[in-house]
Amino acid sequence: MKHFITLNDLPNFQKALDLAKSLKESPYSHEDIGKRKTLGLLFFNPSLRTRLSTQKAAQQLGFSTMVMNFSNEAWALEFEDGTQMRGIRSEHIREAAAVVSQYCDMVAIRAFASLTNKKQDEAEIVLKSFAKYAKIPVINMESATGHPLQALADAVTLEEHKKKYRPKVVLTWTPHPKALPHAVANSFTQMMSFQEADYVIANPKGYDLDKNITKNIPVLHNQSEAIQNADFVYAKNWCSYQQYGQILRTDEKWMLTKEKMSLTKNAKFMHCLPIRRNIVASDSVLDNSNSLVIEQANNRTFAAQAVLKILLDHA
């Protein structure tokens, strides 16, 4: 693969998953393949897990890493073509991407959705511009519409904890005080297409995800009904996609509680973190031994390590 922008870029999903699992078994089994190579990590937004796990993954393969927060350390970037750059943006992506390509062997980028301009967000202007003008592989560390490193890690976690060939997996919308992007929900859904599972999405009316992504997956507007007999419940908030960027409700009805989880088949609880306690899910859910959220974070390292290795192998 040339870049890792979505899960579909992986030459073979199952092989990537197996590689992540084998790297978890033996994280230093390829500790020299990144020798004399540098991974640049560029952040346009905050990060804890993604930043530390991707850096750790790189180090375990022998890469050097250089981290840069574009928002306060570098120059504001212009992404539009043909403009007269009179404003605060003092560097064009064409130069920035080409220049970063001189100093790094790969570059990982985080650039969240604006949630104000649907068309622009869907165009993935930051990530795709980097991919277009960089001469090196570009890795998505969460873009406007996807978070494939999270989804690959989640696939590892699912595989580690599933007890039957075809588990029931439910992605359920949960409340949140802020408007959040669709990236995690999109990539999780995309990832589920590679799985043998009974996959269902639950969200309130007005919160349906992009139909181009959910396709013919059942979408229920009743959470209790949806999670019935679930083996895995993946909680996540997102803002409205139709009324793009809007928060339509903030009541507690869709919060996951111990009571709600009792409707499931003793389901494992998943979330990508950070999570707002007692808003998205109650303490009783998060502190329960069925919660996989910390293991999900752990698997981020090996998902990133697998992607780095695959990119090197295809270089």
Place this chain on the structure above:
Amino acid sequence: MKHFITLNDLPNFQKALDLAKSLKESPYSHEDIGKRKTLGLLFFNPSLRTRLSTQKAAQQLGFSTMVMNFSNEAWALEFEDGTQMRGIRSEHIREAAAVVSQYCDMVAIRAFASLTNKKQDEAEIVLKSFAKYAKIPVINMESATGHPLQALADAVTLEEHKKKYRPKVVLTWTPHPKALPHAVANSFTQMMSFQEADYVIANPKGYDLDKNITKNIPVLHNQSEAIQNADFVYAKNWCSYQQYGQILRTDEKWMLTKEKMSLTKNAKFMHCLPIRRNIVASDSVLDNSNSLVIEQANNRTFAAQAVLKILLDHA
């Protein structure tokens, strides 16, 4: 030891001191013990010496390091239990600490006192929450009430420069335009309990430190009297402890000058830095050959190296 929160966590103070001194002699004598290990450095406050010396210490033992400024790079953390996380804090310490434990083998944390809420500061909520929820050793890089890495480095400096078995050491309050924490004064005082010394504290009325720390150490309210015949004068400002967080005076009377230093036994001058010149001490004191401030900073590296090695040895 499990964590390094205070000097009392050291299994043996004298051995730690000897180790720091021997690492200063030969900084690369254990340059592989941190191989394949990662030290995370998390900052909630500014840092120059602590950040660079702790990073250097880690590198000299072969550790990889990952530095993160929580204030502007990651998510705002919630430390209270049971709350509904509706506000700006989007991640709970329970998850943050557990997650960092997945990517690091040890984590060093700087989190200053608020100086507005005595009870909360004394509870050391940031550091102790990390220690509680992290599954890896936590290192104090200055917390609300202590700065043990500084104190251990100061012990090295004292030992290098003392000319008699039982020197007179004076910790004296000095003026400062801002309200500063008690952390350095507390840890220095705690460290002195491991020393053969005639130890005296001098501060204006209203500035007495926490009695649980100073115990039966003589506290004088007359600086000139206190520093009489001193072999070492350690200058430091702190705000009022009784009238918690208050600045009671900013006059120059307690500034250390060449004249005042002449009352001592040609005493060495110490300060943890950063220091405000001609407020805390005059140029003539700082630029005098009796000033040890730069050597104190140098010894920070070896104190940190000793702590890292002891934590590894006890892992």
Place this chain on the structure above:
Amino acid sequence: MKHFITLNDLPNFQKALDLAKSLKESPYSHEDIGKRKTLGLLFFNPSLRTRLSTQKAAQQLGFSTMVMNFSNEAWALEFEDGTQMRGIRSEHIREAAAVVSQYCDMVAIRAFASLTNKKQDEAEIVLKSFAKYAKIPVINMESATGHPLQALADAVTLEEHKKKYRPKVVLTWTPHPKALPHAVANSFTQMMSFQEADYVIANPKGYDLDKNITKNIPVLHNQSEAIQNADFVYAKNWCSYQQYGQILRTDEKWMLTKEKMSLTKNAKFMHCLPIRRNIVASDSVLDNSNSLVIEQANNRTFAAQAVLKILLDHA
């Protein structure tokens, strides 16, 4: 050399240039000379190329690197002597520089011109104070009046692309909406004194550079006339030097366009980046195969690597 503040610090310009070129051929030919050594990179201003290329250069020589943004991570520095430090500046350069010298083997510093105080800018107070009080080599990563790492990289680029013994090289002022420093123009001009070339500077009236730097170099106030038959056109904006810090015009007349470039001898186009498209130069100039801007950025790594190696050799 003791420090690398200006190109004149290089013991031999031509040897430095040859070294940079040979390191470009073989970047890992000295990958152990920085072993057990640390380069500190201190930024008082934003940086993309300089930060990544200098870090990369250090890593290719085996150095460890520690990056610090002074503006938001450390303490505000005081540079004036003898002041009472009552304000927001909580650490004096005397201590900061001496302390950094304890943790690093070399330190590279970026500190732009204020453009409000000519005398202070020309005194290079930040960089020169570090050089004065640090006990280790100081490297200029762009100071108030010079950017010698850029100029050395530009020399490499010129040498790689020149087709005759004595090319015509034109440095031309171009428009810009913000007041920019003279550092790049100064160092480029200084660098050209080491070259066999027909060197000409073009700028509007009121924009003449410091006569102490341009000396007897022809300065034309007509751009079209100046670039006639040029082999290289180096574009750069700077604010007025006489009316220090002022922007005297922002019209498009001095923007470089395809039409203007047709007056040259099929000249190569150079710029240090970041560049504002369609303000400094048109898209047609930047996207033309004659543009060397990305290769200039590439050569930054090898210029920095050469400087680091020379400093090590002279240590």
